[in-house]
Amino acid sequence: MAKTLMKGNEALAEAAIRAGCKAFFGYPITPQNEIPAYMSYHLPLRGGVYLQAESEVSAINMVYGAAGTGTRVMTSSSSPGISLKQEGISYIAAGELPCVIVNVVRCGPGLGGIHPGQGDYFQAVKGGGHGDYRLIVLAPGSVQEMADLTTLAFDLADKWRNPVMILSDGILGQMMEPVEFASNQDISEVEKPWATTGAVGRKPNVINTLDIIPESLEKRNYELIAKYEEIKGEEIRWQEVGTEDAELILVAYGTSARVARSAMELARKEGLKVGIFRPISLFPFPETQLGALASPERQFLVVEMSAGQMLEDVRLAVEGRCPIHFTNRLGGMVPTPEEVLVKIKGILEGRGN
Amino acid sequence: MKTVFQKPEALTDVTMHYCPGCTHGVIHRLVAEAIDSLGIREQTIGVASVGCSVFAYDYFNCDMQQAAHGRAPAVATGIKRVLPDKMVFTYQGDGDLASIGMAEIVHAAARGENISVIFVNNAIYGMTSGQMAPTTLIGQKTATSPRGRSVSETGYPIKMCELLATLEGPSYLARVSSHDPRHINQAGRAIKKAFEMQQQGKGFAMVEVLSTCSVNWGMTPVDSMTWLAENMIPYYPLGVYKDITAEEGK
Numbered sequence: 351m352a353k354t355l356m357k358g359n360e361a362l363a364e365a366a367i368r369a370g371c372k373a374f375f376g377y378p379i380t381p382q383n384e385i386p387a388y389m390s391y392h393l394p395l396r397g398g399v400y401l402q403a404e405s406e407v408s409a410i411n412m413v414y415g416a417a418g419t420g421t422r423v424m425t426s427s428s429s430p431g432i433s434l435k436q437e438g439i440s441y442i443a444a445g446e447l448p449c450v451i452v453n454v455v456r457c458g459p460g461l462g463g464i465h466p467g468q469g470d471y472f473q474a475v476k477g478g479g480h481g482d483y484r485l486i487v488l489a490p491g492s493v494q495e496m497a498d499l500t501t502l503a504f505d506l507a508d509k510w511r512n513p514v515m516i517l518s519d520g521i522l523g524q525m526m527e528p529v530e531f532a533s534n535q536d537i538s539e540v541e542k543p544w545a546t547t548g549a550v551g552r553k554p555n556v557i558n559t560l561d562i563i564p565e566s567l568e569k570r571n572y573e574l575i576a577k578y579e580e581i582k583g584e585e586i587r588w589q590e591v592g593t594e595d596a597e598l599i600l601v602a603y604g605t606s607a608r609v610a611r612s613a614m615e616l617a618r619k620e621g622l623k624v625g626i627f628r629p630i631s632l633f634p635f636p637e638t639q640l641g642a643l644a645s646p647e648r649q650f651l652v653v654e655m656s657a658g659q660m661l662e663d664v665r666l667a668v669e670g671r672c673p674i675h676f677t678n679r680l681g682g683m684v685p686t687p688e689e690v691l692v693k694i695k696g697i698l699e700g701r702g703n
Numbered sequence: 704m705k706t707v708f709q710k711p712e713a714l715t716d717v718t719m720h721y722c723p724g725c726t727h728g729v730i731h732r733l734v735a736e737a738i739d740s741l742g743i744r745e746q747t748i749g750v751a752s753v754g755c756s757v758f759a760y761d762y763f764n765c766d767m768q769q770a771a772h773g774r775a776p777a778v779a780t781g782i783k784r785v786l787p788d789k790m791v792f793t794y795q796g797d798g799d800l801a802s803i804g805m806a807e808i809v810h811a812a813a814r815g816e817n818i819s820v821i822f823v824n825n826a827i828y829g830m831t832s833g834q835m836a837p838t839t840l841i842g843q844k845t846a847t848s849p850r851g852r853s854v855s856e857t858g859y860p861i862k863m864c865e866l867l868a869t870l871e872g873p874s875y876l877a878r879v880s881s882h883d884p885r886h887i888n889q890a891g892r893a894i895k896k897a898f899e900m901q902q903q904g905k906g907f908a909m910v911e912v913l914s915t916c917s918v919n920w921g922m923t924p925v926d927s928m929t930w931l932a933e934n935m936i937p938y939y940p941l942g943v944y945k946d947i948t949a950e951e952g953k
């Protein structure tokens with residue numbers, strides 16, 4: 351199939367429709383506006399429904415309702431809007447409703463700015479809303495991955511009956527790259543006997559997250575935790591380049607990983623043994639895979655557009671077995687490969703950080 | 704033998720948890736009877752809200768979803784938009800609908816969302832033990848208006864039917880009461896009408912049912928019925944606030 355030049359946000363939207371997404375509920379916020387715009391045009395022409403909600407709170411609860419009928423459904427927003435959705439996301443996770451939630455991350459806190467950021471990492475991977483739950487979190491690194499991981503997100507959501515978040519950012523959403531799409535997915539096989547579609551000739555189905563009996567809610571909590579453990583066993587995704595002989599391994603996801611990759615190439619040209627480890631699934635985090643690379647003769651450099659959020663998961667994976675350095679930019683500033691190269695040289699020449 | 708009284712099919716056998724004398728149970732029954740009389744039980748998806756009626760998902764014998772506090776109209780919208788041929792209703796209290804969920808109900812009404820809303824106004828937050836609600840009457844004592852609701856501090860109770868009647872979207876808005884058999888019969892007819900409007904694709908319909916909460920009002924169930932009639936009805940007049948079928952008939 352031919353490649354098309356497209357913005358990341360539009361590629362994501364097109365991939366969602368091809369993955370069988372039949373409903374989209376959203377609310378305007380920069381830098382994700384291309385997603386609802388694309389959906390509002392294309393979805394009704396291709397058998398789906400688009401609705402602009404009165405707020406992100408309403409949008410996520412519309413997702414809850416539609417997901418409860420077994421329909422493939424998506425919402426997208428950006429950081430402040432995702433904060434508003436958190437109560438609903440907690441309900442969706444508790445109700446084990448499959449859906450896809452896109453966060454085209456901007457910088458914060460507060461109203462912050464409309465430029466790209468990675469400061470929502472904790473919110474995405476550690477729960478975000480109230481109670482013990484997890485999302486599956488996928489972090490694309492290119493326009494092609496904005497499409498591919500969206501296709502995957504719908505499948506994982508159904509497979510695990512769990513909300514899946516695409517953690518993108520303002521750059522990935524706005525930039526144009528050639529992209530190739532999977533053909534339309536046939537999802538008629540996906541069975542959802544739990545869905546509330548009208549109790550014709552069967553007992554009523556109930557989508558509910560309330561359980562006031564501690565013994566029974568605890569059991570429910572353990573069931574969810576067991577599911578998350580299974581997800582950790584099966585759904586870890588990452589990419590490694592040049593790690594075999596590397597003395598320094600850059601760890602980064604999303605836009606930071608693109609910068610880190612360029613920095614690595616610059617370093618390699620100068621004969622420095624530098625590799626990159628890019629987590630693609632942020633939950634589950636590729637902890638074992640990253641940990642396996644930790645050895646006393648190696649060092650890590652984490653590159654983020656946050657104050658050091660994924661850094662904490664890298665530390666947990668490495669468990670003190672080698673030094674971990676950190677470089678970042680904040681406020682919507684994006685690190686340059688040259689800046690990262692200076693940092694790399696400093697570390698390898700023993701000037702530390 | 705002639706059957707003169709039986710449990711509607713749209714109610715389950717589960718024993719309701721409502722306090723003695725609470726009118727939630729009566730209103731559940733009216734909803735169930737409406738569903739039965741229209742023969743739509745297998746086509747209906749109900750949305751329970753957060754409040755004393757949260758367990759409605761156990762009591763209605765049809766597919767049910769339980770929504771977050773105030774968000775039932777949004778959840779119902781999500782269901783109805785993807786299953787437009789099914790019947791979707793919400794069952795919400797006054798704290799749920801007129802306070803935390805004000806945006807959701809106003810916008811569902813403004814869109815003319817083709818759903819039926821059962822709004823149970825007992826002028827108090829029942830479930831959380833009797834705090835002031837947006838519908839609490841002026842001077843009414845609650846756990847959080849211990850000296851009686853004062854206008855200078857908390858303004859005026861919200862009249863939802865009147866408020867929503869300013870919008871083009873709704874097809875039917877009515878306020879009824881549950882304090883005596885005559886009014887209960889009227890309430891039943893209004894609830895059925897709200898489902899019929901949806902069935903005919905007319906768009907958003909809401910029935911506000913004045914209801915009691917004797918436990919949190921600090922009265923006997925019998926006194927509560929009298930208090931409702933004497934205090935709530937004057938502030939919340941009963942009647943039909945909008946009916947596009949009546950207008951069409953003109």
Ligand SMILES: Cc1ncc(C[n+]2csc(CCOP(=O)(O)OP(=O)(O)O)c2C)c(N)n1
Nearest residue numbers: 753754755772796797798799827828829830
């Ligand atoms: C986000 C959120 N805020 C607050 C609550 C606590 N809460 C539970 S029920 C309720 C009030 C319900 O009152 P109403 O809607 O009038 O229903 P009633 O119990 O009177 O029938 C509140 C505030 C909650 N569950 N969720």
Ligand code: SF4
Nearest residue numbers: 721722725755829916
């Ligand atoms: S607290 Fe009030 S509203 Fe709740 S069940 Fe008891 S009487 Fe009914």
Ligand SMILES: [Mg+2]
Nearest residue numbers: 796797827829
């Ligand atoms: Mg109430």
